[in-house]
Amino acid sequence: MSTLEVGKKLVALCREGKNAEAMQTLYDPNIVSVEAMSMPGGSPESTGVAACLEKGKMWREGHEIHSAHVEGPFPNDDRFAVFFTYDVTPKATGKRMTMNEVAVYTVKGGKIVREEFYYEM
Amino acid sequence: MSTLEVGKKLVALCREGKNAEAMQTLYDPNIVSVEAMSMPGGSPESTGVAACLEKGKMWREGHEIHSAHVEGPFPNDDRFAVFFTYDVTPKATGKRMTMNEVAVYTVKGGKIVREEFYYEM
Numbered sequence: 001m002s003t004l005e006v007g008k009k010l011v012a013l014c015r016e017g018k019n020a021e022a023m024q025t026l027y028d029p030n031i032v033s034v035e036a037m038s039m040p041g042g043s044p045e046s047t048g049v050a051a052c053l054e055k056g057k058m059w060r061e062g063h064e065i066h067s068a069h070v071e072g073p074f075p076n077d078d079r080f081a082v083f084f085t086y087d088v089t090p091k092a093t094g095k096r097m098t099m100n101e102v103a104v105y106t107v108k109g110g111k112i113v114r115e116e117f118y119y120e121m
Numbered sequence: 122m123s124t125l126e127v128g129k130k131l132v133a134l135c136r137e138g139k140n141a142e143a144m145q146t147l148y149d150p151n152i153v154s155v156e157a158m159s160m161p162g163g164s165p166e167s168t169g170v171a172a173c174l175e176k177g178k179m180w181r182e183g184h185e186i187h188s189a190h191v192e193g194p195f196p197n198d199d200r201f202a203v204f205f206t207y208d209v210t211p212k213a214t215g216k217r218m219t220m221n222e223v224a225v226y227t228v229k230g231g232k233i234v235r236e237e238f239y240y241e242m
Contacts, residue, residue: 004241034197035197036195036196036197036198044197044198071204071221072221072223073241074157074221074222074223074239074240074241075157075239075240075241076155076156076157076165076237076238076239076240077157077165079239080239081202081223081225081239083192083204083221083223100192100193100195100204101195102193102195102202102204102223102225104202104223104225104239116197117197118195118196118197118200118201118202118225119195119196119197120125120194120195120196
């Protein structure tokens with residue numbers, strides 16, 4: 001699959017809320033995932049599909065998701081970007097808010113080998 | 122200036138349509154600019170503020186810009202992403218359209234040293 005084809009599949013799955021399926025089918029086993037923030041003493045980087053699935057699960061458990069809007073994919077060479085807009089209520093605060101983030105994915109051999117998230121806390 | 126401060130200045134200037142001023146004040150003289158597409162035989166990469174200004178000028182001359190919407194900056198370490206939405210009519214086609222692109226900027230020593238554009242043609 002080309003980079004653009006991988007991007008289109010990922011966006012289609014995320015639009016259906018099937019983010020975990022996107023990871024299971026499109027991610028390389030050694031995917032490197034880079035967050036913008038990390039817990040004190042933690043690393044923003046993690047490796048492997050299991051770690052990505054766990055991060056997604058924790059995020060969903062921590063937020064009531066009212067809606068998700070996904071724009072893209074926007075390609076450049078072996079990468080593509082996606083723009084996510086979430087209407088959520090974090091369970092920790094109970095305050096409904098809009099969260100935006102840009103994700104940039106790198107594709108090698110038809111699989112996503114790196115994802116980087118850009119957002120402000 | 123921190124990466125986030127540079128990002129906020131760039132976004133503020135782009136929202137006022139002062140893209141050239143953003144380049145002149147925030148870009149490193151050796152800025153590397155990477156497009157998603159290039160002309161046949163051309164390179165997607167160019168170097169220097171003058172080349173960036175020229176690209177911007179050509180783009181503005183080739184499009185009637187009805188409105189521009191700028192979201193961000195979204196930081197991650199020494200980079201930040203911006204999401205642009207343009208409502209334009211390309212002079213070559215006369216057909217009004219919406220163009221989206223993600224830009225990722227890398228900051229070193231308070232200056233933008235690299236910009237990468239993600240978009241689909």
